[in-house]
Amino acid sequence: MKVIKFGGSSLADAVQIRKVCDIIISDPERRVVVVSAPGKGVNDPVKVTDMLISAANAALENGSEAGLQAMETVIERYAHIAHDLGVSEVMEDIAPDFRARMALDRSNPVKFTDAVKAAGEDNSARLTAAYLRKLGCSARYVNPGDAGMYLSDDFGNAQILPQSYTLLSESLSAMDGIIVFPGFFGITESGETVTFPRGGSDITGAILAAALNADVYENFTDVDYVYSANPHHIKNPKPIPLVTYREMRELSYAGFNVYQEEALLPVYRAGIPVNIRNANNPSCPGTLIVSERGAANQDVRVAGVACDKGFTGIYVNKYLMNREIGFGRKLLQIFEDEGISYEHTPTGIDDLTIIARSEFFENGTLSRIVARISDELGTDDIQIHEGLSLIVVVGEGMKHAVGIAAKATKALSDAGVSISMISQGSSEVSMIFAVDTDDAIRGVTALYDALLA
Numbered sequence: 001m002k003v004i005k006f007g008g009s010s011l012a013d014a015v016q017i018r019k020v021c022d023i024i025i026s027d028p029e030r031r032v033v034v035v036s037a038p039g040k041g042v043n044d045p046v047k048v049t050d051m052l053i054s055a056a057n058a059a060l061e062n063g064s065e066a067g068l069q070a071m072e073t074v075i076e077r078y079a080h081i082a083h084d085l086g087v088s089e090v091m092e093d094i095a096p097d098f099r100a101r102m103a104l105d106r107s108n109p110v111k112f113t114d115a116v117k118a119a120g121e122d123n124s125a126r127l128t129a130a131y132l133r134k135l136g137c138s139a140r141y142v143n144p145g146d147a148g149m150y151l152s153d154d155f156g157n158a159q160i161l162p163q164s165y166t167l168l169s170e171s172l173s174a175m176d177g178i179i180v181f182p183g184f185f186g187i188t189e190s191g192e193t194v195t196f197p198r199g200g201s202d203i204t205g206a207i208l209a210a211a212l213n214a215d216v217y218e219n220f221t222d223v224d225y226v227y228s229a230n231p232h233h234i235k236n237p238k239p240i241p242l243v244t245y246r247e248m249r250e251l252s253y254a255g256f257n258v259y260q261e262e263a264l265l266p267v268y269r270a271g272i273p274v275n276i277r278n279a280n281n282p283s284c285p286g287t288l289i290v291s292e293r294g295a296a297n298q299d300v301r302v303a304g305v306a307c308d309k310g311f312t313g314i315y316v317n318k319y320l321m322n323r324e325i326g327f328g329r330k331l332l333q334i335f336e337d338e339g340i341s342y343e344h345t346p347t348g349i350d351d352l353t354i355i356a357r358s359e360f361f362e363n364g365t366l367s368r369i370v371a372r373i374s375d376e377l378g379t380d381d382i383q384i385h386e387g388l389s390l391i392v393v394v395g396e397g398m399k400h401a402v403g404i405a406a407k408a409t410k411a412l413s414d415a416g417v418s419i420s421m422i423s424q425g426s427s428e429v430s431m432i433f434a435v436d437t438d439d440a441i442r443g444v445t446a447l448y449d450a451l452l453a
Protein backbone atom coordinates (compact mmCIF):
# COMPACT_ATOMS: atom_id res chain seq x y z
CA MET A 1 0.00 0.00 0.00
CA LYS A 2 0.98 3.62 -0.48
CA VAL A 3 0.76 6.60 1.83
CA ILE A 4 0.17 9.70 -0.24
CA LYS A 5 0.42 13.32 0.85
CA PHE A 6 -0.82 16.48 -0.84
CA GLY A 7 0.58 19.93 -0.13
CA GLY A 8 -1.39 23.13 0.22
CA SER A 9 -1.15 24.26 -3.40
CA SER A 10 -2.74 20.93 -4.47
CA LEU A 11 -5.72 21.65 -2.22
CA ALA A 12 -6.06 25.40 -2.74
CA ASP A 13 -9.45 25.28 -4.49
CA ALA A 14 -12.08 22.96 -5.97
CA VAL A 15 -10.20 22.56 -9.28
CA GLN A 16 -7.13 21.33 -7.41
CA ILE A 17 -9.09 19.05 -5.06
CA ARG A 18 -10.72 17.37 -8.07
CA LYS A 19 -7.22 16.65 -9.46
CA VAL A 20 -6.14 15.29 -6.08
CA CYS A 21 -9.12 12.95 -5.84
CA ASP A 22 -8.56 11.69 -9.40
CA ILE A 23 -4.99 10.83 -8.41
CA ILE A 24 -6.16 9.01 -5.28
CA ILE A 25 -8.82 7.01 -7.10
CA SER A 26 -6.56 6.07 -10.04
CA ASP A 27 -4.55 3.66 -7.84
CA PRO A 28 -6.25 1.33 -5.34
CA GLU A 29 -2.98 1.06 -3.40
CA ARG A 30 -3.33 4.70 -2.37
CA ARG A 31 -5.03 3.86 0.90
CA VAL A 32 -3.87 6.54 3.31
CA VAL A 33 -4.10 10.17 2.23
CA VAL A 34 -2.51 13.00 4.23
CA VAL A 35 -3.66 16.51 3.46
CA SER A 36 -2.32 20.01 4.14
CA ALA A 37 -4.53 23.04 4.61
CA PRO A 38 -5.43 24.90 1.38
CA GLY A 39 -2.40 26.91 0.30
CA LYS A 40 -1.96 29.75 -2.17
CA GLY A 41 -4.20 29.36 -5.21
CA VAL A 42 -5.03 31.17 -8.45
CA ASN A 43 -7.51 33.43 -6.66
CA ASP A 44 -6.22 33.03 -3.12
CA PRO A 45 -3.00 34.89 -2.34
CA VAL A 46 -2.75 33.75 1.29
CA LYS A 47 -2.28 30.24 2.74
CA VAL A 48 -5.02 29.14 5.13
CA THR A 49 -2.41 28.46 7.84
CA ASP A 50 -1.25 32.09 7.62
CA MET A 51 -4.88 33.28 7.76
CA LEU A 52 -5.38 31.16 10.89
CA ILE A 53 -2.26 32.55 12.53
CA SER A 54 -3.60 36.08 11.88
CA ALA A 55 -6.97 35.08 13.36
CA ALA A 56 -5.27 33.66 16.46
CA ASN A 57 -3.23 36.87 16.82
CA ALA A 58 -6.38 38.98 16.45
CA ALA A 59 -8.00 37.00 19.28
CA LEU A 60 -4.90 37.25 21.46
CA GLU A 61 -4.58 40.99 20.94
CA ASN A 62 -8.20 42.12 20.77
CA GLY A 63 -10.37 39.33 22.18
CA SER A 64 -12.42 36.46 20.81
CA GLU A 65 -14.87 38.65 18.84
CA ALA A 66 -11.96 40.00 16.77
CA GLY A 67 -10.68 36.44 16.31
CA LEU A 68 -14.12 35.22 15.23
CA GLN A 69 -14.38 38.01 12.71
CA ALA A 70 -11.03 37.05 11.14
CA MET A 71 -12.09 33.41 11.21
CA GLU A 72 -15.16 34.13 9.07
CA THR A 73 -12.88 34.77 6.06
CA VAL A 74 -11.39 31.29 6.49
CA ILE A 75 -14.85 29.74 6.82
CA GLU A 76 -15.94 31.55 3.64
CA ARG A 77 -12.96 30.07 1.79
CA TYR A 78 -13.92 26.51 2.82
CA ALA A 79 -17.61 27.17 2.09
CA HIS A 80 -16.70 28.34 -1.39
CA ILE A 81 -14.66 25.19 -2.10
CA ALA A 82 -17.35 22.93 -0.60
CA HIS A 83 -19.99 24.61 -2.75
CA ASP A 84 -17.90 24.20 -5.93
CA LEU A 85 -17.39 20.53 -5.13
CA GLY A 86 -21.10 20.01 -4.43
CA VAL A 87 -20.55 18.99 -0.80
CA SER A 88 -21.89 22.08 1.00
CA GLU A 89 -23.41 19.91 3.75
CA VAL A 90 -19.89 19.26 5.14
CA MET A 91 -19.84 22.90 6.26
CA GLU A 92 -22.22 21.85 9.06
CA ASP A 93 -19.20 20.16 10.65
CA ILE A 94 -16.50 22.55 9.42
CA ALA A 95 -17.91 25.98 10.31
CA PRO A 96 -18.72 25.19 13.98
CA ASP A 97 -15.30 23.56 14.38
CA PHE A 98 -13.49 26.72 13.25
CA ARG A 99 -15.65 28.94 15.49
CA ALA A 100 -15.30 26.70 18.54
CA ARG A 101 -11.52 27.08 18.49
CA MET A 102 -11.86 30.80 19.15
CA ALA A 103 -13.54 30.01 22.48
CA LEU A 104 -10.52 28.05 23.72
CA ASP A 105 -8.39 29.23 26.64
CA ARG A 106 -5.90 31.91 25.53
CA SER A 107 -3.77 32.07 28.67
CA ASN A 108 -0.95 30.25 26.88
CA PRO A 109 -0.66 32.03 23.49
CA VAL A 110 1.45 29.35 21.73
CA LYS A 111 -0.89 26.58 22.85
CA PHE A 112 -3.92 28.56 21.70
CA THR A 113 -2.30 29.38 18.34
CA ASP A 114 -1.50 25.70 17.76
CA ALA A 115 -5.13 24.70 18.33
CA VAL A 116 -6.24 27.36 15.83
CA LYS A 117 -3.53 26.56 13.24
CA ALA A 118 -4.38 22.85 13.26
CA ALA A 119 -7.94 23.59 12.12
CA GLY A 120 -6.71 24.21 8.56
CA GLU A 121 -5.54 20.63 8.02
CA ASP A 122 -8.29 19.12 10.16
CA ASN A 123 -11.06 20.65 8.06
CA SER A 124 -9.19 20.10 4.81
CA ALA A 125 -9.36 16.37 5.61
CA ARG A 126 -13.12 16.58 6.33
CA LEU A 127 -13.64 18.35 3.02
CA THR A 128 -11.53 15.92 0.95
CA ALA A 129 -13.18 12.88 2.55
CA ALA A 130 -16.63 14.32 1.83
CA TYR A 131 -15.76 14.85 -1.83
CA LEU A 132 -14.31 11.33 -2.18
CA ARG A 133 -17.56 9.95 -0.77
CA LYS A 134 -19.53 12.04 -3.25
CA LEU A 135 -17.47 10.37 -5.99
CA GLY A 136 -18.65 7.01 -4.63
CA CYS A 137 -15.53 5.98 -2.68
CA SER A 138 -15.59 4.58 0.79
CA ALA A 139 -13.51 7.30 2.48
CA ARG A 140 -13.30 8.47 6.05
CA TYR A 141 -11.83 11.40 7.92
CA VAL A 142 -9.61 10.21 10.77
CA ASN A 143 -8.77 12.41 13.74
CA PRO A 144 -5.02 12.23 14.59
CA GLY A 145 -5.74 12.25 18.33
CA ASP A 146 -8.14 9.31 18.07
CA ALA A 147 -5.69 7.40 15.87
CA GLY A 148 -2.78 7.71 18.33
CA MET A 149 -0.64 10.51 16.86
CA TYR A 150 0.95 11.48 20.19
CA LEU A 151 3.50 14.30 20.08
CA SER A 152 5.74 16.09 22.56
CA ASP A 153 4.29 19.24 24.15
CA ASP A 154 6.64 21.61 22.27
CA PHE A 155 3.91 23.78 20.81
CA GLY A 156 4.67 24.76 17.21
CA ASN A 157 7.70 22.51 17.18
CA ALA A 158 6.47 19.09 18.29
CA GLN A 159 8.23 15.77 17.89
CA ILE A 160 6.66 12.34 17.57
CA LEU A 161 6.49 10.24 20.77
CA PRO A 162 7.74 6.67 20.22
CA GLN A 163 4.54 4.90 21.27
CA SER A 164 2.67 6.58 18.39
CA TYR A 165 4.03 4.22 15.75
CA THR A 166 2.41 1.13 17.29
CA LEU A 167 -0.81 2.96 18.16
CA LEU A 168 -1.16 4.37 14.64
CA SER A 169 -0.38 1.04 13.06
CA GLU A 170 -2.99 -0.75 15.19
CA SER A 171 -5.75 1.79 14.68
CA LEU A 172 -5.25 2.51 10.97
CA SER A 173 -4.66 -1.10 9.89
CA ALA A 174 -8.04 -2.01 11.31
CA MET A 175 -9.85 0.49 9.08
CA ASP A 176 -11.12 -0.25 5.60
CA GLY A 177 -11.63 2.18 2.71
CA ILE A 178 -9.58 5.30 2.05
CA ILE A 179 -8.30 7.04 5.17
CA VAL A 180 -8.05 10.83 4.93
CA PHE A 181 -5.72 12.03 7.66
CA PRO A 182 -4.99 15.70 8.44
CA GLY A 183 -1.30 16.58 8.41
CA PHE A 184 0.66 18.97 10.62
CA PHE A 185 -0.68 18.15 14.10
CA GLY A 186 -1.32 15.58 16.78
CA ILE A 187 -2.08 15.63 20.49
CA THR A 188 0.03 15.74 23.62
CA GLU A 189 -0.26 13.01 26.23
CA SER A 190 -2.59 15.32 28.14
CA GLY A 191 -4.85 15.65 25.10
CA GLU A 192 -3.94 19.12 23.80
CA THR A 193 -3.61 19.91 20.12
CA VAL A 194 0.01 20.51 19.13
CA THR A 195 1.63 21.17 15.73
CA PHE A 196 4.86 20.24 14.03
CA PRO A 197 7.03 23.06 12.60
CA ARG A 198 5.75 24.77 9.44
CA GLY A 199 5.51 22.45 6.46
CA GLY A 200 4.84 19.66 8.97
CA SER A 201 2.28 17.72 6.93
CA ASP A 202 5.28 16.11 5.23
CA ILE A 203 6.25 14.80 8.69
CA THR A 204 2.77 13.36 9.31
CA GLY A 205 2.92 11.49 5.99
CA ALA A 206 6.38 10.12 6.75
CA ILE A 207 5.26 8.91 10.19
CA LEU A 208 2.21 7.14 8.77
CA ALA A 209 4.31 5.56 5.99
CA ALA A 210 6.73 4.25 8.62
CA ALA A 211 3.99 3.11 11.03
CA LEU A 212 2.16 1.21 8.29
CA ASN A 213 5.33 -0.02 6.58
CA ALA A 214 4.10 1.39 3.27
CA ASP A 215 5.73 0.34 -0.01
CA VAL A 216 6.25 3.98 -0.88
CA TYR A 217 5.45 7.42 0.49
CA GLU A 218 4.20 9.57 -2.38
CA ASN A 219 4.55 13.25 -1.65
CA PHE A 220 2.61 15.32 -4.17
CA THR A 221 3.56 18.95 -4.54
CA ASP A 222 3.61 21.41 -7.43
CA VAL A 223 6.94 20.67 -9.13
CA ASP A 224 7.87 17.79 -11.45
CA TYR A 225 11.12 16.95 -9.68
CA VAL A 226 13.58 18.00 -7.06
CA TYR A 227 16.10 19.95 -9.14
CA SER A 228 19.86 20.03 -8.85
CA ALA A 229 19.80 23.76 -8.01
CA ASN A 230 17.20 26.32 -7.03
CA PRO A 231 15.40 27.38 -10.27
CA HIS A 232 15.38 30.95 -8.90
CA HIS A 233 19.18 30.90 -9.07
CA ILE A 234 19.87 28.69 -12.12
CA LYS A 235 17.79 28.70 -15.27
CA ASN A 236 16.38 25.22 -16.07
CA PRO A 237 18.49 23.24 -13.62
CA LYS A 238 18.77 19.50 -14.22
CA PRO A 239 16.11 17.35 -12.57
CA ILE A 240 17.22 14.75 -10.01
CA PRO A 241 15.42 11.47 -10.75
CA LEU A 242 17.06 9.59 -7.86
CA VAL A 243 18.60 10.89 -4.67
CA THR A 244 19.60 9.27 -1.38
CA TYR A 245 18.13 10.23 2.00
CA ARG A 246 21.48 11.65 3.06
CA GLU A 247 21.79 13.79 -0.06
CA MET A 248 18.23 15.02 0.31
CA ARG A 249 18.82 15.87 3.96
CA GLU A 250 21.82 18.02 3.01
CA LEU A 251 19.94 19.71 0.18
CA SER A 252 16.92 20.45 2.42
CA TYR A 253 19.23 21.79 5.10
CA ALA A 254 20.59 24.36 2.70
CA GLY A 255 17.35 25.71 1.36
CA PHE A 256 15.71 23.07 -0.85
CA ASN A 257 12.26 23.39 0.66
CA VAL A 258 10.33 21.01 -1.57
CA TYR A 259 10.33 18.50 1.29
CA GLN A 260 10.38 19.41 5.00
CA GLU A 261 13.83 18.49 6.35
CA GLU A 262 12.56 16.75 9.51
CA ALA A 263 10.27 14.56 7.43
CA LEU A 264 13.08 12.31 6.25
CA LEU A 265 13.84 10.71 9.59
CA PRO A 266 10.83 8.35 9.98
CA VAL A 267 11.06 7.03 6.41
CA TYR A 268 14.86 6.86 6.50
CA ARG A 269 14.75 4.70 9.65
CA ALA A 270 12.06 2.47 8.16
CA GLY A 271 13.78 2.33 4.74
CA ILE A 272 10.66 3.48 2.88
CA PRO A 273 11.25 5.22 -0.45
CA VAL A 274 9.79 8.70 -0.89
CA ASN A 275 8.51 9.77 -4.28
CA ILE A 276 8.21 13.55 -4.79
CA ARG A 277 5.62 14.15 -7.54
CA ASN A 278 3.59 16.89 -9.15
CA ALA A 279 -0.19 16.88 -8.56
CA ASN A 280 -0.56 19.05 -11.70
CA ASN A 281 1.38 16.56 -13.82
CA PRO A 282 0.76 13.11 -12.34
CA SER A 283 2.21 11.21 -15.29
CA CYS A 284 5.69 12.57 -14.48
CA PRO A 285 7.60 9.97 -12.39
CA GLY A 286 9.16 12.62 -10.13
CA THR A 287 12.13 12.22 -7.80
CA LEU A 288 12.68 9.03 -5.82
CA ILE A 289 14.46 9.28 -2.45
CA VAL A 290 16.06 5.98 -1.48
CA SER A 291 18.72 4.63 0.90
CA GLU A 292 21.29 3.55 -1.69
CA ARG A 293 21.99 4.43 -5.29
CA GLY A 294 21.59 1.34 -7.46
CA ALA A 295 24.43 0.26 -9.76
CA ALA A 296 22.97 2.31 -12.62
CA ASN A 297 23.38 5.53 -10.64
CA GLN A 298 26.81 4.89 -9.15
CA ASP A 299 28.58 7.35 -11.43
CA VAL A 300 26.60 10.37 -10.21
CA ARG A 301 29.24 12.38 -8.36
CA VAL A 302 27.36 15.53 -7.47
CA ALA A 303 23.60 15.51 -6.98
CA GLY A 304 23.00 19.21 -6.43
CA VAL A 305 24.15 22.62 -5.24
CA ALA A 306 22.14 24.37 -2.54
CA CYS A 307 22.53 27.71 -0.83
CA ASP A 308 21.10 29.31 2.27
CA LYS A 309 21.68 32.79 3.64
CA GLY A 310 21.41 34.30 7.10
CA PHE A 311 24.46 33.01 8.98
CA THR A 312 26.88 34.72 11.35
CA GLY A 313 30.43 33.57 12.14
CA ILE A 314 32.10 34.30 15.48
CA TYR A 315 35.84 33.95 15.13
CA VAL A 316 37.77 33.37 18.37
CA ASN A 317 41.56 33.40 18.66
CA LYS A 318 43.71 32.57 21.66
CA TYR A 319 47.40 31.84 21.64
CA LEU A 320 48.04 28.15 22.53
CA MET A 321 44.33 27.32 22.29
CA ASN A 322 45.22 23.84 21.10
CA ARG A 323 46.89 23.10 24.46
CA GLU A 324 44.08 24.35 26.65
CA ILE A 325 41.97 21.42 27.78
CA GLY A 326 38.27 22.30 28.02
CA PHE A 327 38.43 25.48 25.90
CA GLY A 328 35.94 24.15 23.33
CA ARG A 329 33.53 22.92 26.00
CA LYS A 330 33.56 26.26 27.83
CA LEU A 331 33.03 28.15 24.58
CA LEU A 332 30.15 25.96 23.48
CA GLN A 333 28.63 26.18 26.97
CA ILE A 334 28.17 29.92 26.43
CA PHE A 335 26.18 29.18 23.26
CA GLU A 336 24.17 26.51 25.06
CA ASP A 337 23.36 28.91 27.89
CA GLU A 338 21.94 31.33 25.31
CA GLY A 339 19.83 28.58 23.67
CA ILE A 340 21.79 28.78 20.41
CA SER A 341 22.24 25.72 18.22
CA TYR A 342 25.35 26.15 16.11
CA GLU A 343 25.83 24.82 12.58
CA HIS A 344 29.59 24.53 12.01
CA THR A 345 32.81 24.94 13.96
CA PRO A 346 35.78 25.12 11.60
CA THR A 347 39.04 25.20 13.56
CA GLY A 348 42.66 26.22 13.17
CA ILE A 349 45.41 25.62 15.72
CA ASP A 350 44.80 28.67 17.86
CA ASP A 351 41.44 29.69 16.46
CA LEU A 352 37.93 28.48 16.11
CA THR A 353 34.85 29.89 14.39
CA ILE A 354 31.31 29.17 15.45
CA ILE A 355 28.80 29.57 12.65
CA ALA A 356 25.14 29.85 13.61
CA ARG A 357 21.95 31.26 12.15
CA SER A 358 21.91 35.04 12.53
CA GLU A 359 18.41 35.08 14.01
CA PHE A 360 19.89 33.78 17.29
CA PHE A 361 21.98 36.91 17.74
CA GLU A 362 19.23 39.52 17.81
CA ASN A 363 18.28 41.85 20.70
CA GLY A 364 21.70 42.18 22.32
CA THR A 365 22.53 38.46 22.37
CA LEU A 366 25.60 38.93 20.17
CA SER A 367 27.25 41.54 22.39
CA ARG A 368 26.42 39.48 25.50
CA ILE A 369 28.10 36.41 23.98
CA VAL A 370 31.16 38.34 22.86
CA ALA A 371 31.58 39.87 26.32
CA ARG A 372 31.28 36.46 27.99
CA ILE A 373 33.79 34.83 25.62
CA SER A 374 36.29 37.59 26.22
CA ASP A 375 35.81 37.68 30.03
CA GLU A 376 35.53 33.98 30.73
CA LEU A 377 38.00 32.56 28.22
CA GLY A 378 40.67 35.27 28.12
CA THR A 379 40.82 35.28 24.33
CA ASP A 380 43.25 37.38 22.27
CA ASP A 381 40.86 38.29 19.46
CA ILE A 382 37.17 37.96 18.59
CA GLN A 383 35.76 38.96 15.22
CA ILE A 384 32.21 38.90 13.98
CA HIS A 385 31.39 38.02 10.40
CA GLU A 386 27.79 38.82 9.61
CA GLY A 387 25.89 38.28 6.35
CA LEU A 388 27.29 34.87 5.50
CA SER A 389 25.70 32.37 3.13
CA LEU A 390 26.47 28.68 3.01
CA ILE A 391 26.79 27.03 -0.38
CA VAL A 392 26.55 23.26 -0.13
CA VAL A 393 27.72 20.88 -2.88
CA VAL A 394 25.99 17.55 -2.27
CA GLY A 395 26.71 14.08 -3.63
CA GLU A 396 27.46 10.68 -2.10
CA GLY A 397 29.60 9.91 -5.16
CA MET A 398 32.16 12.60 -4.21
CA LYS A 399 33.70 10.04 -1.87
CA HIS A 400 34.84 7.96 -4.84
CA ALA A 401 36.00 10.85 -7.00
CA VAL A 402 39.25 12.75 -7.01
CA GLY A 403 39.37 16.46 -7.76
CA ILE A 404 35.86 17.69 -6.97
CA ALA A 405 37.16 20.10 -4.31
CA ALA A 406 39.79 21.36 -6.77
CA LYS A 407 37.16 21.98 -9.44
CA ALA A 408 34.85 23.67 -6.94
CA THR A 409 37.47 26.03 -5.48
CA LYS A 410 38.75 26.88 -8.96
CA ALA A 411 35.21 27.70 -10.09
CA LEU A 412 34.73 29.99 -7.09
CA SER A 413 38.08 31.64 -7.61
CA ASP A 414 37.41 32.18 -11.34
CA ALA A 415 34.12 33.82 -10.39
CA GLY A 416 35.92 36.12 -7.92
CA VAL A 417 34.12 34.66 -4.90
CA SER A 418 36.16 34.75 -1.73
CA ILE A 419 35.66 31.73 0.55
CA SER A 420 35.39 32.47 4.28
CA MET A 421 35.25 28.82 5.35
CA ILE A 422 35.43 25.39 3.75
CA SER A 423 34.16 22.30 5.51
CA GLN A 424 33.88 18.73 4.41
CA GLY A 425 32.48 16.25 6.91
CA SER A 426 34.13 12.86 7.07
CA SER A 427 31.06 11.28 5.44
CA GLU A 428 32.07 13.26 2.32
CA VAL A 429 28.44 13.59 1.34
CA SER A 430 28.73 17.36 1.15
CA MET A 431 31.23 20.17 0.85
CA ILE A 432 30.28 23.47 2.44
CA PHE A 433 31.56 26.92 1.53
CA ALA A 434 30.76 30.01 3.58
CA VAL A 435 30.79 33.14 1.42
CA ASP A 436 29.53 36.71 1.67
CA THR A 437 25.84 36.78 0.83
CA ASP A 438 26.49 39.36 -1.90
CA ASP A 439 28.60 36.74 -3.70
CA ALA A 440 26.35 33.75 -3.05
CA ILE A 441 24.36 33.52 -6.30
CA ARG A 442 27.52 34.07 -8.32
CA GLY A 443 29.12 31.25 -6.36
CA VAL A 444 26.18 28.89 -6.88
CA THR A 445 26.19 29.60 -10.61
CA ALA A 446 29.93 28.98 -10.87
CA LEU A 447 29.67 25.70 -8.97
CA TYR A 448 26.66 24.52 -10.95
CA ASP A 449 28.41 25.25 -14.24
CA ALA A 450 31.59 23.50 -13.14
CA LEU A 451 30.08 20.43 -11.51
CA LEU A 452 26.63 19.83 -12.93
CA ALA A 453 26.04 21.54 -16.27
Ligand code: ASP
Pocket residue numbers: 007008036037047049050120183184197198199200201202
Ligand atom coordinates in the same frame (compact mmCIF):
# COMPACT_ATOMS: atom_id res chain seq x y z
N1 ASP B 1 -0.21 24.12 6.57
C1 ASP B 1 1.02 24.02 7.28
C2 ASP B 1 1.97 25.11 6.79
O1 ASP B 1 1.61 25.93 5.96
C3 ASP B 1 1.63 22.67 7.21
C4 ASP B 1 1.86 22.12 5.82
O2 ASP B 1 1.28 22.60 4.85
O3 ASP B 1 2.64 21.18 5.69
O4 ASP B 1 3.07 25.18 7.25
